[in-house]
Amino acid sequence: xxKVTLHTLFTRKQAGEKFAVLTAYDACFAKQISDAGVxxxxxxxxxxxxxxxxxxxxxVSVEQVAYHTAAVRAGSQNAMIMADMPFMSYGTPHRxxxxxxx
Numbered sequence: 097x098x099k100v101t102l103h104t105l106f107t108r109k110q111a112g113e114k115f116a117v118l119t120a121y122d123a124c125f126a127k128q129i130s131d132a133g134v135x136x137x138x139x140x141x142x143x144x145x146x147x148x149x150x151x152x153x154x155x156v157s158v159e160q161v162a163y164h165t166a167a168v169r170a171g172s173q174n175a176m177i178m179a180d181m182p183f184m185s186y187g188t189p190h191r192x193x194x195x196x197x198x
Contacts, residue, residue: 097130097133097135097174097175098174099173099174100115100135100136100174100175100176101176102176104135104176105135105136105176115135115136116133116134116135116136117134117135117136117137117138117178118134118136118137118138119137119138119139119140119142120137120138120139120168120171120172121139121143121146121147121164121167121168122164122167122168122171123167123168123170123171124171125168125171126167126168126169126170126171126172126175127171127172129172129175130171130172130173130174130175134175135175135176136175136176136177136178137168137172137175137176137177137178138178138179138180139161139164139165139168139177139178139179139180140179140180141153141156141161141180141181141182141183142180143156143160143161143164144156144160153182153183154183156182156183157182157185158181158182158185160182161179161180161181161182162179164179165177165179
């Protein structure tokens with residue numbers, strides 16, 4: 097599979113073609129999913145519940161999403177990587193966000 101870009105997805109949409117988006121949190125899953133032909137990999141703040149065992153996504157920090165995004169990128173060189181912004185991380189540009197203890 098060649099590198100997926102916004103242009104790739106836009107061209108497919110214009111042609112009426114569909115593409116797949118699946119969630120990945122680490123290099124191993126990212127490699128398996130992208131090798132199967134999935135075009136877009138999502139690193140979701142759902143990692144708080146799926147990987148960390150939290151009751152919600154609220155404790156997830158930008159730093160944690162960035163860490164998992166880097167791991168997913170390491171596992172997939174061609175898929176487009178899309179990452180969530182954790183809840184309230186975008187609300188105030190002046191606030192400094194730090195990893196929250198569990």
